[in-house]
Amino acid sequence: MAEARTPTFARERRGIALAWIALLALMLTSLGSAYLKLGPWNMVAGLVIAGIKVAIVAWLFMRLRAAGALIRLAAVAGLGTWGLLLALSGVDYATRTLTSAAVQRPQQLLPVQAASAPRHALQ
């Protein structure tokens, strides 16, 4: 029995080692890209690299690759629900102007409004 399982363990160990190396390499890529002047693409690069890293963690370390349909469904449901939250909140905030609360005087918001840049000016 142990002999039969050894190749499976060896394959899994090799996968974990390769994934670990890839994760560290991606981390350094993310760090390096932050020092390049890419405009809005700095944020895109950071998030895309983070997405790839999380996919590696979920697929290999969390064993989604070998998981059944029900577990995969639970994982996707969480992500999908967060996507809905993001989309609906985004619609709200993107269309709302900055106004003072009942406890604030309008001039208190002036420096904040002055610093509030156009929406497309991502760093």
Place this chain on the structure above:
Amino acid sequence: MTAATLARQSADETPDPDTGKLGMWVFLASELLFFGGLFIAYLYGRTHFPAGWAAGSRRTDVVLGTVNTALLLTSSAAVALAVACEDDDRRRRWTARLLALTAGLGAVFLVLKGVEWHAEWHEHLVPGPAFALPVAGAQQFFALYFVMTGLHGVHMIFGVGALGGLALGRARERPWAGARQIEVAALYWHFVDAIWIFLYPLLYLVDRHG
């Protein structure tokens, strides 16, 4: 149906091997929404106050942040290996050691995070009347920074406790530290790692070239 019949039935029914894992995945989905609201708040701040976000992020300690990221990625690989060892009869003696290594790396992460917070406190980067950066939005960045890293830190403390306990239990061959419990705890640890994977570029790497 008599009580004896019920007792015999429940003794016959062994739970599905995926039950614990499915329960943890459902819990992690709810945790994603817990952190997800903060990520949305972050996105709002970054798109509306890019100058404040850039000024704030440049004051975070990118060296410690990167070291901590490497520690967490390594700890995730260690706990994944612990689960693989537990599944293999001949490697099972390594499980407890790898779990202890994972908990140890997590503890080092928490110490380094404490060092960072201590320095930030002394540099007046905690939002309040004496805040150091005169850029609109920078206080909001640091407010989110402390809430997100603090919440993540609380999850880390639970994870270190769970994996440290399982390492001890596995070394003493306690029945509550079996393969299923270890795999479920490992899922939680990977999730905490995944949250940090996103926190790293969002908190430490904004406008580094500026």
